[in-house]
Amino acid sequence: MITLSDVKLPLGKSEAELIKIASKKLKATPKYFSIRKKSLDARDKENIRYVYTIEFSAKEQVKKEKAYPRLPKEKQPKKPVVIVGSGPAGLFCALRLLEYGITPIIIERGEKVEEREKKIADFTKNKRLDVNSNVQFGEGGAGTFSDGKLNTQTHTSFNSEVLEIFVRHGAPKEILWLNKPHLGSDNLKNIVKNMRENILVRGGKILFNTLLSDIKIKNGKLTEISLENTRTKEQTMLEPSLLVLAIGHSARDTFEKLYARGVQIKQKDFAVGVRIEHLQSSIGFAQYGKSYSLLPSADYKLVSKGLNRSAFTFCMCPGGFVMPASSEENSVVVNGMSNYARNERNANSALITQVRKEDFLSDYPLAGMEFQRKLERNAFVAGGYSYCAPVQLVGDFLNGKTSDKFGEVLPSYGAGTKFADLNEVLPKFITESLKFALTDMDRKLKGFASPEGVLTGVETRTSSPIKIERDETFQSVNVQGLYPCGEGAGYAGGITSSAVDGLKVAEKIFERLSV
Template sequence: MIKRLDNIKLHIGVNERELLKIAQKSLKKPVKYFKIIKKSLDARDKGNILWVYSIAFSDEPERQKPALEKLKGSPQVAVVGSGPAGLMCALRLVEHGISPLIIERGERVEEREKTTREFFEKRILDPQSNVQFGEGGAGTFSDGKLNTQTHDGLNRDVLEYFVRFGAPEEILYLNKPHIGSDKLKSVLKNIREFIVQNGGRYLFNTRLTGFNSSNGRLKALILQNTRTGEESELQADCAVLAVGHSARDTFEMLYGSGIKMTPRDFAVGVRIEHLASEIGFSQFGKNYKLLPAADYKLVSHAHERTVFTFCMCPGGVVIPAASEEGGVVVNGMSDYARNGVNSNSALMVQMRASDFGENLFDGMEFQRTIERKAFEAGGRTYSAPVQLYKDFAADRISQNFGEVLPTYSAGTVFAPLNEVLPQVAVSALKAAIPDMDKRLRGFADPSAVLTGVETRFSSPVRIERGEDLQSVSLMGLYPCGEGAGYSGGITSSAADGIKVAEKIYGSIKNHMIFI
C-alpha cells in the first residue's frame, strides 16, 4: 500500500536523505520504496526559508503504466512542425502504432544549434532555421520552464515523456520545474531516435506551402525544400498543423486557402535585466546563495493597461529571436544550472484590437512594424536597442551601462525605446516598473537594462477548430498548439499535441477517417 506524508519541512542546506528517516519514523519500520512527489520553497520568512515536501512510500515497487493500445497497419499521419505540440503529438501517435511523418521547415537540432550560433555571434540570420524554427520549435533555445496555468490532465504525461527521454526526474515533483536549454537538446535527439525506431520519419528543411483538397477534405500537402526550393506533393488525408506563433507566411497561405481564422489580442514589451544576485537577495535575503537562482512573477495595474512579467529566466541571457529579415525580436534562455550573472524577464503590456486594427492580420503587421523599428534603432544589423531603466523613465538616451551589462550576444545600441514601442506601451511600462518595485525591491534599479523588443508573446491569430479538433473549414486538418491559438508555453502546447493525437487515434480506430 502506498502511504503519503505531506508538509514535511527541511531547512535549506539539509540533505534530502533526511526525508527517508522521517518516513521510516512515521511507518515505524524500514521503508523499501520511497519517492518525492512534491517539492516547493517557502520563503515567506527570509530568516527561516524551508523546502516543503510531500513524499510517498510503500513496500512494493511502483507499478509501470500499461502500454497504450496499438493499431496494426495504420495509415501515415503528417505532422507539420516539430515544436512541443508537433513532437508530443508524433510521440503519442507512435505509441498508438501510427507512423507520423514530421515536416519541419528548420534544421535538426544539431545543425540548428550551429546556424543559431551564427546569428547570435555574427548576426547572420537564416529565416528558415533560427530560434523560432527548427527541431524542438520555439522552446529549444529557452529556459525550458514547464509550469503552466492550465490544469489539463495531460500535463503530467508531458512531464513523464520529458523524463523518459532524458530530462531530470525532479521536473515531476518541483512546483516550478524547468529543463534548461542545454538538457532540452539531448531530450529532442532521444525523442527523434525513438520516433524513427518506431516507424516515424522526419523531413527537415521542408516547409508546408499549400495543400490540395476535394469536397472539403484534405487530399495532399504541397511542400518546399527550404534549401533547394524544390516543390513536391505529398498525399495526406490527415495533417496536424503545429506551426507555432511565428509562421506568418503559413498563416497567410492558410488564409489564402480559405481556412477560417480569427484575430487574437496579444502583448508587446521589452526584456528587463538585473543582476541575478540582486534578485536573489531581494527574494531570499542573505541566504540566496544556498538556493537556486531566484525567479519572480509580477503584475501591475498602475496603468489602465495591465503590465506583467513573463517567461522569467533566472541566471539566463537575453537572446536574438528574430525569424524575419529586417526585424529585431528578443527573448530569454537559460541552461539547467541557471548560473549566469544576470536574470531577465519579458515585461509585457497587453495590446488590444483598438491599438492595431480589427482585420485578421492587423496584429501580425503591428508586431512586424515594431520589430522593424527596433531593427532600425539597433543600426540595421540585428543589434538590439537598449536603454537603462533610469534613462527610459527620463526620456533620454543612455550613455553608459552601470552595474548590469546586457547579455544580448548580437550587440546592443543605446536608443530611445519610447520611439520603438507604441506610446501606450511606453506609458504603461513607466507606470508599472516603479509599481513592481514595491513588491520586488530592486526591480526599478536605475541600472536595469531594457532590451527591445519582445513581440512574439503569443499567436496573433486562432485557426478555428471544432469539437473534433479538425479545422472548421477543412476535414483532415488538425490545428494544434500555440500557433493555432490553443496553448501558450511548452507544457500546454505539448499537452495539446497529445490531445490531438488521441483524437486522431480515436478517429482511425473507429474508421472515421481514411476510408
C-alpha cells in the first residue's frame, strides 16, 4: 500500500488526474485507489488548489468489517436497557448496543423526523410552538436542523467509526475524506430515518412522544422511571436495568427533575450571543477572491481574544437560514441551518462570547440555565411578544442605535423580525465583547463588520449549561445505573463528539454487563 500526501490539483482539474499520478508511481493502473483526505488551500487567491492525501495499491484491498463481541444469553439484563433521547448520542449508543447483542428501548419526547419537520414549519409560519417537537427536540436531536457539520475538536479513533456509520445509513461517502465534512439538514432527515429503521429491524424499540417525567432512586441506585405520553398525558412506570441520559442541551425540565432527585450536577461555562448574516457572495469573495463562484460556498471560523474573555464564531452555515429554535413558551432562540447544497443567498454564523460560572452570581447548579432563560425572554419581549426575533444592523449595534431599515442583507429568520437594540437584550459584558470582536474579526475577514450585516438574537443553546458528573465507569457519581451521555450531560459539543460519546457509553455498558 502506498500513501501520498500533499498532492495538489489546481481548480478545474478532474480528480481522475489523481489516478494518473498513482499509475505513474506504480508503473501500472492501481487495483485499489482511495482518497483519504481532501482540503482547499486558498491562502494564495491567485493560485487556489485542492490538496489530497491518496492511498493506492497494485493489489485488490478487501476491507474487513469489525466484529463486536456479543453479550452471552446468560448475562443479558432481565430488565430493559433504556436510552432517553434520539439525538446522535442516543442513536449511536443504541446502534452499538445492538452490535453487542443488547436490545435497547429509546424514549423520545418529540416526534419522528417527518412529523417534527411539519411542527417546525408550522411554528415558523403560524407561531404555534410545540414544546416537545421543535428544532431542539425530536428524532435526530438539535443537529438535524443545523448544517450537519461533522467537524470536531476531539481526536479519537471513534471519529472515523462515526463517519462510517453515517455513510452506511445514507450519508455522502465524501464525508470520509473531506477536511470539513457536513451532511446538510436535508440529508440528515433521511439518514436519521434509516438509523431508526435499522434499530427497529434489529429488535430495538423507539417510543416517540414519550417524556422522562421522573426517576426513583433507592440506596444510591436507580430503581424506577416514570414516562409520560406528551399527547395523552398518560403516565407509565418502568423498572430499567440501566438508563442512558442522552437528553440534549435543552432538556431543562429534565435537568430540574434530576437535580430535585439528588443527581449530582454542576455548573459549566458556555457561550451566548447572536446570529450574524452576510451575503454569501461577500463571504465567498473575501475568502477566495474572484474565483469564489467556481468553489463550494465559503465558510469561516474566527476568534477574538480581548476584553478579558474570548469571542468566536460558531456553527457557521454557508448558504443557509437562521432558524427559530425556541423550545419554551414566551422565549426566542435562534440557530443556523444549511442544506447540503448550501446555495441560499445568505451566510450566517453564531457570534458568541464566553459566559463563565462566576457570571451567574449564584452557586445554584442550574444558574446557567436560568441565565439562558432570562436572555431568551428578553428577546421575546424585544421581538414584540410574538416569537419574532429582535434584529439590528451591525453598524447600528456598534453605535447603540435601533435600526429602521435593512440594506443589502435581508434576514432569513422565517418567523418574522422586529427592529430592536440588542444592547438592551443582552448584558453589557456580552455586548462589549461582541463589539470588540466585530471590529477585530473585520481585520481578519474583510467585510465581517459591514454596517449592513444583520444581527439576530439570541443564540443561547451553543452547549449545555450543566455537567452531570460521572465516574470512570461512565455512571453518575452518586446514582448507580444512570449513564449521563452526550452534549446535554456536558460531555460533547456537536454531532460527532455526541455520537462518539454514545459509542463510548455503550462500550462501558457492555463491559459492566460482561462481568
